[in-house]
Amino acid sequence: MQQQSGPVLRDIHVPHVSMWWPLAPGWWALIALLVVACIVAVLAWRRRAARRRRADAVVAELRAARERYATDGDAAAFAAAASQLLRRVARLRDPRSVTSSGDDWRRVLATQAPRVAVDRLVALDGTMYRPKAELDVAATARDAEAWVRAAMRRTSRVPA
Template sequence: MRDVHVPHVSAWWPLAPGWWVLAALLLIVVAVLMLAWRRRAAWHRYVDGTLQELRDASRRHAQDGDAAAFATTVSQLIRRVARTRDPRSVTLRGAAWRDALASMAPRQDVTRIAELDVALYRPAVSLDASVVARDAEAWVRQAMRRDAQRPHAGRAKTHVGA
């Protein structure tokens, strides 16, 4: 009779089912982290692009002194950012618009940027572009913070019961 020979099995291969599960979980975690990193990078590119538009408008204003064009560009930019926070906010005017801006960036003084909508329709626009640009940039930075992105944050206050 011959002795029983145990076949040679590598310690590394084939893996036990628990290792396959662990490897699959590791791949899923890596994929989720990569996706989150890409979304964050895309968000930062969006914020940087928005702020670059504001800087370009300031630079154009410094060159040509066209306050009406500057006010129009900054107002459109502010409304576009506001739409990312609350889509209904772009239809607001006056005090409701100022309140919406203040709710999106509570630590910022929104008086000058809220007045841009009125300044657009004046025949002679007089504004301090550097101060407006500084206020707008501070508002955009705070309003576009990822931790501040709560969908429809201010809707409960604007809803009026019958």
């Protein structure tokens, strides 16, 4: 017999460990981060969809006013309806805008939707009180719709 020079060793048996379980702590952190990111994305998507629905509702009211103008030809009534809608949207971001007129109203309109031309929109306040109002309804409705969509897209509030 041959003499052994060291201890007798047995073969190593590796226990069966699933590839997926148990996960290392880094994987749990990554999964938690992904869940939080998904929740934030869903909430942001829902807020954006709700904002878009509100803007679509306001634009639908504006289009209804334009259709009423097409049937009755009353530019003053269209101007009053459009002005009321603009003030309602402006009030969402700046409650003080309801009482604005003239240059203050122009500033409010320009501040809330900086890339939209506001000249026709400012003229609505004077037009609605004229018995024979001259108004380019199609262009004004386009400007008002663009302003509403731009103003409702911006979410930050004007400081009080």
